[in-house]
Amino acid sequence: MLRIDGCIDELRKAVREIRNGGAGIGLVPTMGYLHEGHLSLVRKSRAENTATIVSIFVNPTQFGPNEDFDAYPRDLERDTRLLEKEGVDVAFCPAPGDLYTADHSTFVTEEAVSRDLCGASRPGHFRGVCTIVLKLFNIVGPDRAYFGEKDFQQLQVIRRMVRDLNLPVQIRGCPIVREPDGLALSSRNVYLSASERQAALALNLSLKKAREQFCSGEKSAAVLVESVRKELEKEETLRVEYVELRDAADLSLTSKVEKPVVLALAVRVGKTRLIDNTILNEVSS
Numbered sequence: 001m002l003r004i005d006g007c008i009d010e011l012r013k014a015v016r017e018i019r020n021g022g023a024g025i026g027l028v029p030t031m032g033y034l035h036e037g038h039l040s041l042v043r044k045s046r047a048e049n050t051a052t053i054v055s056i057f058v059n060p061t062q063f064g065p066n067e068d069f070d071a072y073p074r075d076l077e078r079d080t081r082l083l084e085k086e087g088v089d090v091a092f093c094p095a096p097g098d099l100y101t102a103d104h105s106t107f108v109t110e111e112a113v114s115r116d117l118c119g120a121s122r123p124g125h126f127r128g129v130c131t132i133v134l135k136l137f138n139i140v141g142p143d144r145a146y147f148g149e150k151d152f153q154q155l156q157v158i159r160r161m162v163r164d165l166n167l168p169v170q171i172r173g174c175p176i177v178r179e180p181d182g183l184a185l186s187s188r189n190v191y192l193s194a195s196e197r198q199a200a201l202a203l204n205l206s207l208k209k210a211r212e213q214f215c216s217g218e219k220s221a222a223v224l225v226e227s228v229r230k231e232l233e234k235e236e237t238l239r240v241e242y243v244e245l246r247d248a249a250d251l252s253l254t255s256k257v258e259k260p261v262v263l264a265l266a267v268r269v270g271k272t273r274l275i276d277n278t279i280l281n282e283v284s285s
């Protein structure tokens with residue numbers, strides 16, 4: 001595996017060489033501190049492309065001033081070993097100064113899908129995400145790019161950006177990978193104390209319960225949302241930020257489950273912000 005720490009020209013040269021071999025290139029953008037969720041994206045990319053490039057970059061522009069940019073867990077050496085073992089072709093690991101000049105002044109703003117849910121509680125977050133993802137697309141020029149459904153709104157915001165800006169890349173969504181007890185894998189789970197981690201199990205449990213209600217015939221958004229909220233509120237240490245049921249394609253409000261929808265939530269457990277979701281009424285492909 002080639003590891004390129006920051007030199008964009010070096011990465012572009014490597015990509016040119018791979019592309020000249022006629023290879024389809026898959027890009028997996030990450031912020032590192034890799035876990036099985038990230039690796040599931042890598043494996044899907046490996047299965048669908050001749051070469052896979054993984055970027056590891058804790059992107060400062062998607063963090064708010066009071067968020068955890070500095071504290072965000074990092075372990076580049078371990079990440080490199082994991083990617084090597086997965087057979088990744090290139091790990092691209094730039095520093096902020098490699099991607100942003102001090103007077104960087106161009107940003108990408110998606111104005112509909114990114115507005116509510118996490119967009120409402122994290123102003124500027126998706127502007128930072130769209131900007132860095134577009135930069136990575138421009139640097140790598142991937143045929144396909146892989147994103148997890150764990151960050152469902154992010155996935156749909158990126159799809160919208162790609163559609164609206166006619167970007168020549170196929171966006172591939174990948175299912176949420178969970179711990180055996182149901183907690184969705186996240187680099188931020190390392191922040192949780194033992195008791196917080198226990199309380200965090202309510203996220204998946206509340207969604208599972210609502211899914212069961214849906215499977216028994218409940219179609220009302222209000223009832224399903226209230227069911228999740230009630231389950232979460234049983235855990236005194238959790239603070240609910242939002243529970244919402246939205247159209248899965250454009251995240252618009254919906255009062256009834258008729259098309260595919262996402263039941264999404266964000267909570268705070270102590271100082272840690274966690275998100276989770278489940279898709280209901282999915283059309284099987």
Ligand code: AMP
Binds near residue numbers: 030147151176186187
């Ligand atoms: P991050 O490093 O948190 O920015 O995540 C990088 C990519 O991995 C994003 O597309 C995430 O949605 C995806 N991802 C993170 N956690 C999971 C998970 N538990 N299951 C599936 N994908 C995930």
